[in-house]
Amino acid sequence: MTTTRWRQRVSSLMAILTAAAAGSVILPLVLIFGFLLWQGAAAINVDFFTHLPKPVGEVGGGMANAIIGTLILLGLASLLGLPIGILGGVYLAESRDRRLPWIVRFLADVLNGVPSIVIGIFAYTLVVLPMRRFSAVAGGVALAVIMLPIVVRTTEEMVRLVPASLREAGLALGVPEWKVVLRVVLPTARAGIVTGAMVAVARVAGETAPLLFTAFGNRFWHQGLDQPIAALPLQIFAYAIAPYDDWHRQAWAGALVLIVLVLAVSLMARLVTRGRVGAVR
């Protein structure tokens, strides 16, 4: 009897502890979001989404160019990084060869740990120097390189999660292996792969350092992919270190928009993974 009481007490204590730990995971986000709302909401208005930044000294204007710039950069990065990452991940999961996948996997993990500013320097050397100017493309390349290892590894994990029995069912029907991968394995892993891609996009959306000397930033509208382009993180950085109160307010507002963007991408990932016909167990 007493042991039962004791067990119940330990059980509820552990339940409280784990719940508290789980709660503290979301606490920072809630605080950040609340703080951004408090500081930045006032500077958000229609102009913020539709207007260019005003010249120094003038109050008002917006970050429309930076919002669009960030979307363009994310598009470019996805265009470059997702196909390579997903195909590479499929290779890692499906290849019978042992050595090359091992090397790629190891190096992808190393690449994942490379500081993003170093990747910025890499893109600078690879794209900016030969082109002799900062450009949207250079920014896209830098972000794509950051996305690659994330996409490769999540794709690989998701493809591996597909039970061997499904692969065998396909093969036993007399379907060639490539077709089994394309029509059975990939659709089964689709939800996971899409989530991985979205996570990668969300991850690079806020990157600032690699854009400093690739996309460079721009106070005007987008002028072509081979020209410097504005990006929210860059604009936030520039405004935050400037000595004007109005710019500080706008920097807060920019941060708020950025976090909402990331939130939206993550939410989309959740929605995509839900309601798929019998996701992999």
Add this chain to the structure above:
Amino acid sequence: MADGITVTKLNAWFGPSHVLHDIDLAVAPRAVTAIIGPSGCGKSTFIRCLNRMHEVVPGARVVGTVLQEGQDIYSPGVDPVEVRRRIGMVFQKPNPFPTMTVFDNVAAGLRLGGVRDRGVLNERVERALHAAALWEEVKDRLGKPGAGLSGGQQQRLCIARALLGARSDRHRAHRGADPRAQARSHHRDRHAQHAAGGAGGRRDRVFPAR
């Protein structure tokens, strides 16, 4: 023996472990052949050797001959994909494709083999489901996920799926008009029904795919 399966001196390995030793067996055509034995004795491995599914496992190896319709399916020029089109397989555990509906599961072999014609698909799928004794239970939920069926129903779904292998439909499209071919497919349907009768049990089945 031209029409059955003749196995001679079949040996199979998983990596270094030698699991099948010199198996000789003749499987009669148009008959149900059952292989029994204690668990882990190699029944499934043996059956997987009959349509070249054993070699799918990394490190697995087969030596020996398996004559099917007079041809050794292990002779060098033979494409394993081609063999599997002719000899279907139902596994011990039901493994319907989770992303596909009941209909799509059964039609998978044909679709992946390039059959697009909706009429042909409808007719074949219905016939296969009848043969697997599942039609009555699923005819109103063909568009529902295949994984949503009960365990036994899933297994019969897999039987129906195995009946429609990925064989190119070119020559089979005319099968309907050929009375002999019809008789043969009818025969195979009866085999399937036989097998489906005991679908509650757990065992692998090999089918001549139609």
